[in-house]
Amino acid sequence: MVIVMNRQAKLAEIERVEAVVAAAGLTFYTMEGIQYWAIGVKGETQRLASVALEALPGVERIVRIQTGYKLVSRELQDSDSIIDVDGVKIGGGHFAVMAGPCAVESREQLLEAAEIVKAGGATFLRGGAYKPRTSPYDFQGLEEQGLAYLAEASERTGLKVVTEVTETTAVERVAHYADVLQVGARNMQNFALLKAVGQSGKAVLLKRGMSATINEWLQAAEYIVSAGNPRVILCERGIRTFEEYTRNTLDLSAVSAIKRLSHLPVIADPSHGTGKWHLVKPMALAALAAGSDGLMIEVHPNPAEARCDGPQSLNPENYHKLMQELQAMQAFLKGRPA
């Protein structure tokens, strides 16, 4: 930690900060720069967590070098985590595709979608039973009935189910039907929910918040892991920027950065990430090339009739083409040195 002092800071102010640091049992080093003084602090700087250093007279700002997460860090565990979902693995060289419709709309729609998903070679079925929607007047999902359809589709196809849970009181219910609990972008910092899924015993897919930094995202994962659940999969789904052509800006550099900073698997969602079905294939291939451990893809038997997010859903034909391309590229990449 470095405490930066105003150039106009008085000697007494600098000494007060030094005294506060010393009182916490920490050693320090005071540096005189051209424009600022700075006090470098050594050791367990968490001991200063309860002190509002920036509020002390003369302090300009605090530069924190710590990241706020530990259990999910690559420093703690050098090898990739492999998440095993009832026999289907993701991470550490195991690439997985999660495909399906945005929302579960009916038994027929979902079973048809599941067959398509299965035929293409994906191993997870995605589909929303509880839909978080910007407007209260939009379709909100089939709720528990939707969960039952997902479980039925899973039984028929062997696909593992990943579906969103939007509140703590629903965690148990969703966990009863699903294999992976998804925490959506809008809930990435719903800390009560993070703790609840951390105690659920189920694997968790944690989407990046739409304006979350990589550091905040990893701290959100830390909430889940520190609650006792190490089975977390991260999912980049686009961040909010000024660009208007795409629904979000898919940040593939975050995928590569996560591979360096954390041992957790990370996948990309080019459907939500771009909002346009014709950008899904190039971004899916790009994500794979960037080191992604998997993909989440929206597929609908008939996108024009989808009750949500039709514009970004692939039709069966385009989905199958994409899966072929992905398999070919995976085979190619496996043959290359890392």
Added chain:
Amino acid sequence: MVIVMNRQAKLAEIERVEAVVAAAGLTFYTMEGIQYWAIGVKGETQRLASVALEALPGVERIVRIQTGYKLVSRELQDSDSIIDVDGVKIGGGHFAVMAGPCAVESREQLLEAAEIVKAGGATFLRGGAYKPRTSPYDFQGLEEQGLAYLAEASERTGLKVVTEVTETTAVERVAHYADVLQVGARNMQNFALLKAVGQSGKAVLLKRGMSATINEWLQAAEYIVSAGNPRVILCERGIRTFEEYTRNTLDLSAVSAIKRLSHLPVIADPSHGTGKWHLVKPMALAALAAGSDGLMIEVHPNPAEARCDGPQSLNPENYHKLMQELQAMQAFLKGRPA
């Protein structure tokens, strides 16, 4: 609603879209532009909500003219809503200041803070008992004990209590102690929570999400009002941008925009909005000049010892100075034509 077609769209594709619109019982008008075709749709376009128009072949994008909210709109109600919190009013010319520490830290700290807040002339006491924190290792609040201290401080001073509720299961508990339920920025699109506070019978303070558009924010308010609770106060607390000097970018134009788009009262939080105590006073005065119905201000008996957000908290002296300036400017503004 306007459906924009690719310039290369085939006649059959245009006719298919027209047929879909007609099938929903709506009339339309097809326009040929230089670069695009466009189909203007008249009437209750919600009837097309379940159709994924953008997924139809030839469709480039959909321009929606509707806003997604109704009950909170200025169109529905021309006069300002005045929210009455047990005798203390806000909105429609009633200006209110909500002040207090970021977090309830101890009985002594809170009672001292409440006396300072009261002496300065604010009418609401703010203070967090449940603190949403980025890192799981940071101080998370005193929880129900903190609520009890808030209620005690309210009894002593007559200040109304506004405090954050972070999950649906806590709504009843928080409502037992508090006068206004705060929904924080990270939960602005926690729709389960919005519905729960919409059924709580308590006034709600809805903070803007850190990357929420004004339109999304008003739709979040619509969730609460459409659940049966018209007593919503909006709070601008800064949005996330690339700027690094300030913690967030306080968007005061959103305050003025809300006054035009909605009848609900809107206040500003320059403490979180800037993250620096020395920017609180100028931004508080600016918010008042921009038409804000009130302010939320962090005040701490001793900011340097605050367990959270000390750098943006005012000390008692600066708080009193600010309140004097606000009262003088309010008196000045009341004497001016609108």
Added chain:
Amino acid sequence: MVIVMNRQAKLAEIERVEAVVAAAGLTFYTMEGIQYWAIGVKGETQRLASVALEALPGVERIVRIQTGYKLVSRELQDSDSIIDVDGVKIGGGHFAVMAGPCAVESREQLLEAAEIVKAGGATFLRGGAYKPRTSPYDFQGLEEQGLAYLAEASERTGLKVVTEVTETTAVERVAHYADVLQVGARNMQNFALLKAVGQSGKAVLLKRGMSATINEWLQAAEYIVSAGNPRVILCERGIRTFEEYTRNTLDLSAVSAIKRLSHLPVIADPSHGTGKWHLVKPMALAALAAGSDGLMIEVHPNPAEARCDGPQSLNPENYHKLMQELQAMQAFLKGRPA
């Protein structure tokens, strides 16, 4: 400067960095943290400017405490700079309004606008003769003819002329007609232009770039001042964010921040900052309350016929009302303690 090392950095890598620092004649202090090593460097760290420290093995990142500007800093000069434009002052308590149309469209339009501007009490006439436009097919301005009209309007009314210069080869020409050279947002980091206006002998109005940080903006001002021209006025004109309702997000906290960081005067442009005429008045008053040294306001005799930016231009009636409000609030603020 603090050099942060990977936790996995080898001792030899740390020693190599220390050797590089020592070779530059600087002293340092190596700190062991929980997650990282850090090397604090003391003194004239510019001596390391030519070394790519971040490229040395084991280095994670460099934390620079310096700001990159000196001459414009409040540290260098504690008192406010007052810019004198041929008798009209701005800064240090002198508040100035610059008003007029977005573009000079014709002699009649400009002379009429100038009379309106003068009657309202502004002291500067703004108007573009060279218009930077996003599309090559939009109106590009009357060029030198426009400059001549501005000079004629100035002669008739006594208003000082502020107008944009968009390239180095035009500096001399624009300086011949204008009192203040405006560098637009798109050119804030057109360093050749900054140097050229720095040698022009004219006062310069430097608009903030649409995605420039406060620090970058002050460094751009440093280019002008270090080229020999201390007469720089900064102008906040809104930054680019995800918000769609407003054209830009007017960052009034930047105005207050600049007053703390720099001695230069800073004004706000609520017309470009919001893009909507009905937000101009509240944002203008808010800017004044935030400590702005002046305002730039678009006024047009007939906004509906403006060839550019009509939606954000005030008509004469609204301009006059605004000026009355500004004068009343200025009088109010002058009577208050700082």
Added chain:
Amino acid sequence: MVIVMNRQAKLAEIERVEAVVAAAGLTFYTMEGIQYWAIGVKGETQRLASVALEALPGVERIVRIQTGYKLVSRELQDSDSIIDVDGVKIGGGHFAVMAGPCAVESREQLLEAAEIVKAGGATFLRGGAYKPRTSPYDFQGLEEQGLAYLAEASERTGLKVVTEVTETTAVERVAHYADVLQVGARNMQNFALLKAVGQSGKAVLLKRGMSATINEWLQAAEYIVSAGNPRVILCERGIRTFEEYTRNTLDLSAVSAIKRLSHLPVIADPSHGTGKWHLVKPMALAALAAGSDGLMIEVHPNPAEARCDGPQSLNPENYHKLMQELQAMQAFLKGRPA
């Protein structure tokens, strides 16, 4: 074009807008929605370019369907443009790598870099002789001497030279030495410069502005092409977002979007796009997978001694590895259906 009217718009206001549209010789269709009226306008809406429709009473906003560019659009030319730089092609299946140091630092450094670049298989040598730097106190480049070194390196190796030009007065000079003129991100809307390079006769590399939308970027390209120069290569180099880990956020979806919207070739610059050398390889491969026509890569004989941007430069070894991966992936992709 659609003119959206306030719900409270009076009939007379709607009729006035209709009259304005009719006066321009255009036909229209007035639609009544639930929340708004809307007037759809047919035909050459540019005839309304000189009318500030949004300033007419009752008008809420204007929805423009046109894009502002024509010559660069895929609508105008369906086949990919292939830019031929003295025998080296880019676009339409021709993939090209531009590599070299951020800045030309010395004759030795550049000649050594050029040999490395050549040996790896790139066909263009990049290197800055005029460096736009945020601070006036940073190294500004070797200027004309640097250009001469670039020309010498080109002669020795056969590599084509791409280098930045930062002002109109330098276009002729840079064009004398270089094969491709680079317009940097900070100058993307320096319209005078765009026109000048549009008249230079040289191919132009146009970098995306750091907060430019795809639409604005294509309009900037339209400036160059409409000035008479069809040889434009676009370069995505990262946009400015709130993320702090990466220097910028490389927007690879923009690469895919450009391939759909325009016939011009587009490349990516993962060095500037991420600011970290260890992200260059994964992002380079991802860009290729996303459909990029080439890459710009920073390579330095000794990154730790680079005078600018060392942290994002590859050393020779990593550059050679990257080139091998790129060649293998290109070969793989060529064998696949589009």
